[in-house]
Amino acid sequence: MSRAVIFDLDGTLIDSAPDIWRAANAVLEGEGLPLVTFEQSRGFIGRGARVFVERMELAVTGANEAARTTHLHARFLHFYERAHENTRVYPHVAEALKGLRSAGLRLGLCTNKPFRPTEAALRHLGWSDLFEVVIGGDTLPVAKPDPAPLLEVIARMGLSLPEITYIGDSETDAETAERAGARFGLYTEGYRKAAPETLFHDFLFDDYRHLPDHLAQLKTA
Ligand SMILES: O=C(O)COP(=O)(O)O
Numbered sequence: 451m452s453r454a455v456i457f458d459l460d461g462t463l464i465d466s467a468p469d470i471w472r473a474a475n476a477v478l479e480g481e482g483l484p485l486v487t488f489e490q491s492r493g494f495i496g497r498g499a500r501v502f503v504e505r506m507e508l509a510v511t512g513a514n515e516a517a518r519t520t521h522l523h524a525r526f527l528h529f530y531e532r533a534h535e536n537t538r539v540y541p542h543v544a545e546a547l548k549g550l551r552s553a554g555l556r557l558g559l560c561t562n563k564p565f566r567p568t569e570a571a572l573r574h575l576g577w578s579d580l581f582e583v584v585i586g587g588d589t590l591p592v593a594k595p596d597p598a599p600l601l602e603v604i605a606r607m608g609l610s611l612p613e614i615t616y617i618g619d620s621e622t623d624a625e626t627a628e629r630a631g632a633r634f635g636l637y638t639e640g641y642r643k644a645a646p647e648t649l650f651h652d653f654l655f656d657d658y659r660h661l662p663d664h665l666a667q668l669k670t671a
């Protein structure tokens with residue numbers, strides 16, 4: 451059993467894709483650009499806000515132009531920080547997190563969502579004090595799948611790799627865990643595109659009621 455569980459956020463603990471889509475189209479509408487579909491927008495999530503905006507810009511204009519990308523990125527962050535209305539916590543997440551804490555496990559968060567929208571989302575959910583350490587996609591000069599953000603959470607918690615398990619939903623998270631050398635549980639109800647079995651993982655789960663058992667079955671550090 452791990453001493454700590456570190457979570458990804460979007461697609462793992464919360465379904466924020468509807469609000470991210472709204473923020474994206476608010477930006478595009480303001481710029482007089484064509485809008486994107488929900489499916490397109492959902493597919494852009496995973497490598498942080500800058501990459502999201504690059505993918506969006508490419509989809510609607512056919513090209514990336516640095517100055518325009520920077521402008522769209524700034525506008526996106528503006529809307530992103532305020533976009534919580536349609537964000538939902540996945541089923542049984544709240545009980546699972548409470549249960550893990552009661553069982554003496556420490557909790558951390560390692561997301562590619564930029565830090566300020568992450569803080570705003572946590573505040574909105576009443577989760578501001580839930581995670582001991584929170585690293586966002588723009589906290590360090592590099593973002594996931596570089597392993598540095600995950601290793602930074604572990605270091606700031608004063609822990610070592612074998613003491614933690616990382617939980618995420620995407621190709622990005624699986625690659626991050628693999629490159630870091632961390633144990634990894636893949637939540638299969640998020641924004642992943644590849645088949646779950648093809649991604650690096652120690653266990654797969656689609657229901658948070660099963661998470662404690664999966665964690666308990668992992669080898670003790
Ligand atoms: O904002 C993103 O691109 C993805 O965020 P996540 O790392 O919490 O899934």
Ligand SMILES: [Mg+2]
Pocket residue numbers: 458459460461462496618619620640641
């Ligand atoms: Mg995710």
